[in-house]
Amino acid sequence: MTDYIIESCNKDNIKTIVDGINEYNLSKVSALAKIWTRLEFVIKDENGTEIGGVLAGIGYWNGLEIKILxxxxxxxxxGIGTKLLEYTENIAKEKGAYISMIDTFDFRAEDFYLKNGYNSIGEIKDFPKGHRRIYFSKTLHE
Incomplete structure (x- = not known):
């Protein structure tokens, strides 16, 4: 029997892990885009104060992945969230994205995403305790 060691990652380990999963994924389904395209925007009020933002990107299969809005x-x-969402979706479409994905919680923005054309595609019940984590997708039309 072989002994194994599990330890915390350093930057080189992280690169090996990311490269490994990307190599495997791309051996199964060819990439439509070469790199992760960051779509990160901030919105400010008339005084220049940051009042919102979005951290998202387009992966190698041309899907818009919204990490934080x-x-x-x-x-x-x-209407600020909708403005940010539409702006990000439009930039993503210009760059070839055809689907958008995000997850949220029932206490955050479930109704917001439904109102903006997203479909609930799954959820984890009782996470966090007494709540739901909800996964959404939306087809981006030209």
Missing amino acids: WVKETHRKK
């Missing part, structure tokens, strides 16, 4: 609580329900 945030609007300052005092500025919610004013």
Whole structure:
């Protein structure tokens, strides 16, 4: 029997892991894009204060992956989130994305994504305790 050691990653280990999964994935399905295209935007008010932002990107299969979309609580329900989302989706479409993906929680933005044309494709019940984590997707049309 072989003994194995598990230890914390350093930057070289992380690169090996990412390169390994990418090599495997691309051996099964060819890439449509060569690199991760970052789509990261901030929105500011008339005073230059940051009131929201989005951290997203397009992967090698031309899917828009939204990691974080945030609007300052005092500025919610004013269309700012929709403006950020639409802006990001439009840039993604220009760059060849045809689908968008995001996850959120029932206490955050479930209704927001439904209102903006996203479909719930799955959820984890009771995570965090007493809540749901919800996964959404949306086909981006030209």
